[in-house]
Amino acid sequence: xxxxxxxxxxxxxxxxxxxxxxxxxxxxxxxxxxxxxxxxxxxxxxxxxxxxxxxxxxxxxxxxxxxxxxxxxxxxxxxxxxxxxxxxxxxxxxxxxxxxxxxxxxxxxxxxxxxxxxxxxxxxxxxxxxxxxxxxxxxxxxxxxxxxxxxxxxxxxxxxxxxxxxxxxxxxxxxxxxxxxxxxxxxxxxxxxxxxxxxxxxxxxxxxxxxxxxxxxxxxxxxxxxxxx
Ligand SMILES: NC(=O)c1ccc[n+]([C@@H]2O[C@H](COP(=O)([O-])OP(=O)(O)OC[C@H]3O[C@@H](n4cnc5c(N)ncnc54)[C@H](OP(=O)(O)O)[C@@H]3O)[C@@H](O)[C@H]2O)c1
Numbered sequence: 001x002x003x004x005x006x007x008x009x010x011x012x013x014x015x016x017x018x019x020x021x022x023x024x025x026x027x028x029x030x031x032x033x034x035x036x037x038x039x040x041x042x043x044x045x046x047x048x049x050x051x052x053x054x055x056x057x058x059x060x061x062x063x064x065x066x067x068x069x070x071x072x073x074x075x076x077x078x079x080x081x082x083x084x085x086x087x088x089x090x091x092x093x094x095x096x097x098x099x100x101x102x103x104x105x106x107x108x109x110x111x112x113x114x115x116x117x118x119x120x121x122x123x124x125x126x127x128x129x130x131x132x133x134x135x136x137x138x139x140x141x142x143x144x145x146x147x148x149x150x151x152x153x154x155x156x157x158x159x160x161x162x163x164x165x166x167x168x169x170x171x172x173x174x175x176x177x178x179x180x181x182x183x184x185x186x187x188x189x190x191x192x193x194x195x196x197x198x199x200x201x202x203x204x205x206x207x208x209x210x211x212x213x214x215x216x217x218x219x220x221x222x223x224x225x226x227x228x229x
Pocket of ligand 1: 003004005006007008009010025026027028050051052053080081082083084085129130131132173174175176177178179
């Protein structure tokens with residue numbers, strides 16, 4: 001799991017750790033992390049430091065994955081969770097801020113996918129965590145919405161490039177874990193189902209995608225009908 005330390009990523013890691021050995025990445029050092037020690041007690045966990053802002057990330061990822069392989073650890077699937085949710089309304093855009101959005105939500109996922117492609121075992125599913133904003137761009141977050149939409153091309157293109165050995169699936173999420181400062185009740189009222197999703201909703205979808213040998217190149221939308229409301 002790329003970005004499996006905080007919020008949705010941490011919740012999903014706790015779910016998957018019940019029956020999987022995990023490799024988690026974070027942009028910060030894991031030294032002395034007690035949550036990680038507890039998580040890996042039964043099934044085992046490896047922790048890597050991958051920071052989207054690091055200009056040498058491509059070669060670092062390759063080296064880390066080769067090291068895992070040398071130590072006999074194969075990957076049977078991967079989930080790209082890493083992201084942020086920057087508010088950038090029209091009028092505030094600058095070259096630097098836009099480049100940092102493209103780096104986090106395009107350059108980094110492209111490099112991660114390229115590094116993982118040759119290390120995933122046949123039968124694996126590579127899963128991208130997208131946003132329902134791919135269907136209805138968020139006006140205060142157009143650069144973020146556009147970059148997530150760009151990742152759908154990665155899902156469709158990689159599904160073709162990596163078939164038949166590896167399947168590729170995206171998840172377009174509505175509100176699952178609201179940002180601090182937002183009102184969960186207001187967000188829920190904007191969806192057809194009048195609810196926010198949960199980390200369990202995502203865990204179910206991720207397990208479904210991993211266990212569905214006839215599914216590839218598809219974006220599953222989990223938004224309670226937000227895009228249709
Ligand atoms: N929360 C929601 O309701 C929601 C809705 C729609 C879509 N999503 C998508 O779901 C994913 C996870 O959402 P979230 O709310 O849990 O997001 P989040 O709090 O923004 O964190 C996502 C992960 O990204 C990692 N990360 C942050 N900066 C990084 C960097 N520079 N390099 C590498 N990793 C970095 C974080 O780990 P470290 O800090 O340890 O590096 C964290 O585990 C995101 O892709 C988001 O776009 C979430």
